[in-house]
Amino acid sequence: MNPVRVRFAPSPTGYLHIGGLRTALYDFLFARHSGGTFILRIEDTDRSRYVEGAVENLIASLHSLDIHFDEGPGIGGDFGPYIQSQRLELYQREAARLLGSGHAYRCFCSPETLNQMRQEQQQRGEFVKYDRRCLALSEAGIEAKLANNEPHVLRLKMPDNRVFSFDDLIRGHVEMDAAQSDDQVLIKSDGFPTYHLAAVVDDHYMRISHVIRGEEWLSSTPKHIWLHECLGWQTPLWVHLPLILNPDRSKLSKRMNDVSVESYLQKGYLKEALLNFVALLGWHGADDRETYSLDELCAEFSLQRVSKSGAVFDLAKLDWMNGWYLRNLPLDEVVERSLPWFETEGLSLPEPATLARIVAAARERCTLLPEIAAYARMFLCPAELSEQDRDFLHSEDSQRVLRWFQSQLPRSGGVDPAAIDSIVKNGISELGLKGKAYYTPLRLALIHQSHGPELPATFVILGWEEIHRRLGRELRS
């Protein structure tokens, strides 16, 4: 059996799409699991859709999620170049072979002509495909048009009576009648190849063993098989992944969802959560496990366990998973990741030990990274008290609570949670207050809100000096 070589072949039209990420991830996992090679190939054969910086962006996104390729732009490999616009001669050469063998033919039809043809076919209720009018052109006619510099394309001549069949690794046996396949354009009038030609040629020369791609490619697979045959090549194994879906079960689109990987990262989703979640969109291990690290995925992944049906992108579950990683990653790791968000919040950082305690308290109640920094506000620069809260704080009972704590709490030294616990219990009996009447004034004075971490944790974070400062500030003499 051939060594496993798989490629992720995006077109540089913008950012890494969630669907693209899933394909790249499965490519990567499959390669790692089987000791194969993972290749990145840039399919930039459409000059009109080229976006400046998109390739760099794509690679950066992949790298930021710890998905690294073995061959590709920037790092090279034995089968480069890995950018299709740098391989044009190769495509021209193979196209010429096709033309010579009669498997391809020149077509001079203008877009307008084709449009009209399609409209008519549609009206007649026919299958819409090129009617091969240029196939009837005489040698002399072609020469004349060529001499006249008329723009033209090269089309693949599909066989007339042929049923293509192949065994998709996920879908099993698939059969399609060649009559359903159009005479695909191979070389555009600008001399660039179309996806179909370029992908087939590259898959061959790059010795790709498994073509792993989205299900949207399933119906053009006969063309690709035919191309391989016409060029005298062996076909790779076909693997068509189920689609990722919008809530209404249509193909995932930016109409209904955020689809850019970068934007999820920018919102404060963790790479671990994104990867884990996306991996589970179409793949599931043999057991009931829900959380996997990238390494664990590499170890467990298999194409046999990829499902056939599309999967809805469920934000609620992604959120849960992100919260799970927030709570289960090592604390210092979460601190590290939340640092940039303190900066965007405009918060200056407390000393490391205090920061760690704040993050420890925050991670229990947050879903996204920026929420941690936002949560830290109550300790670092609490919000203004509302009129209502101020009134409550100035009530006689509230003042008693604050005064009592002011007199009981140490003014310096370390903060011992156990000691605080007993002081707090003490206050309940001494003041004859409990519940909201007892705790709320404290919270309001200390963190300017009625909800927050447990009191001991809050005390430890603030420290005696700050506690007395904040108590004193709300005390009316």
Added chain:
RNA sequence: GACCCCUUCGUCUAUCGGUUAGGACACAAGAUUUUCAUUCUUGUAAGAGGGGUUCGAUUCCCCUAGGGGUCGCCA
């Protein structure tokens, strides 16, 4: 419309002919908790429909229905 693919709780899924159809998210209730959370327990909830094959079908086959994809000089 033609062709192709798909079909288990609302969502992601397990099951590879015999299960009280399991897990996770979401939702609900309860427990822990001074609050908010976390955590734990429990609950609601599914084999699209119809035919076969079989002692026995969620599982295999066929039909129907529904959903999706493709039908570009885009990938």
